[in-house]
Amino acid sequence: MISIGKVNKKFGKFTALNDLTLELELGKSYALVGPNGSGKTTLIKTILGLVIPTSGDITIQDKSILKEWAYREKIGYMPQIGRYPENMTIGQVFEMIKNIRKHTGALDEELIQSFELEKMYGKRMHTLSGGTRQKVSAALAFLFNPPILILDEPTAGLDPVSVEILKDKILKEKESGKLVIITSHIMSDLDDLTTDLVYLFEGDLIYNDSIKNLKKETGETKLGKAISCLITQNKCLTELITS
Numbered sequence: 033m034i035s036i037g038k039v040n041k042k043f044g045k046f047t048a049l050n051d052l053t054l055e056l057e058l059g060k061s062y063a064l065v066g067p068n069g070s071g072k073t074t075l076i077k078t079i080l081g082l083v084i085p086t087s088g089d090i091t092i093q094d095k096s097i098l099k100e101w102a103y104r105e106k107i108g109y110m111p112q113i114g115r116y117p118e119n120m121t122i123g124q125v126f127e128m129i130k131n132i133r134k135h136t137g138a139l140d141e142e143l144i145q146s147f148e149l150e151k152m153y154g155k156r157m158h159t160l161s162g163g164t165r166q167k168v169s170a171a172l173a174f175l176f177n178p179p180i181l182i183l184d185e186p187t188a189g190l191d192p193v194s195v196e197i198l199k200d201k202i203l204k205e206k207e208s209g210k211l212v213i214i215t216s217h218i219m220s221d222l223d224d225l226t227t228d229l230v231y232l233f234e235g236d237l238i239y240n241d242s243i244k245n246l247k248k249e250t251g252e253t254k255l256g257k258a259i260s261c262l263i264t265q266n267k268c269l270t271e272l273i274t275s
């Protein structure tokens with residue numbers, strides 16, 4: 033579905049993505065993990081067309097995304113911090129985005145309902161709590177029923193009930209065959225939601241395989257522990273082999 037071919041991104045002399053090659057498939061959900069500054073957001077922005085690679089190509093359904101815009105309709109994106117016209121109400125933001133998209137298919141308003149956002153349609157964006165803003169961003173990401181979902185720290189700032197609502201929704205969409213990419217520093221969420229791990233370090237792709245395999249290779253049952261093994265230079269792998 034998404035094919036990333038030798039993508040390199042330099043900011044001046046600094047290499048943020050180093051010849052990354054990666055295939056992302058429908059029906060899988062990917063945990064995009066790495067330390068701060070490892071290139072996760074740069075990779076997401078490159079897929080979204082907001083950052084232009086220095087070299088390499090990205091194709092979606094075998095079509096290059098470079099100099100192409102229409103493909104973005106296939107992606108639902110939930111940013112870490114949603115930026116909206118601050119004087120508009122929640123209801124106006126939804127209406128505006130629906131008008132811009134001119135979407136002809138059915139809308140997925142499940143999250144609007146589960147988060148009870150309609151009750152807050154009259155509230156202006158600048159008055160919202162961080163969690164309510166996250167709910168608006170989540171509801172917008174799913175609204176047009178896109179086959180690809182890119183969710184940047186989706187559960188950050190949400191209350192426990194809302195976290196479970198969003199996690200159930202993500203799982204449901206993944207099970208319906210969508211491609212989901214999630215960045216998060218909350219390993220337990222990723223453990224619940226994702227099937228595959230893409231681990232970046234200083235712009236290099238360090239791991240790209242199923243979480244099931246990672247757990248098997250490291251002998252760990254929890255994703256957080258398995259990743260710790262991976263980043264402590266395969267210490268656990270050596271321990272497993274020698275034990």
Ligand SMILES: Nc1ncnc2c1ncn2[C@@H]1O[C@H](COP(=O)(O)OP(=O)(O)OP(=O)(O)O)[C@@H](O)[C@H]1O
Nearest residue numbers: 043046047048066067068069070071072073074075
């Ligand atoms: N526009 C830019 N100009 C210069 N350097 C940039 C730019 N955008 C990102 N970088 C650098 O690229 C590197 C990767 O940044 P990126 O935001 O992709 O990291 P990240 O893995 O998402 O980090 P975090 O976990 O902190 O969100 C960082 O060193 C960052 O300073």
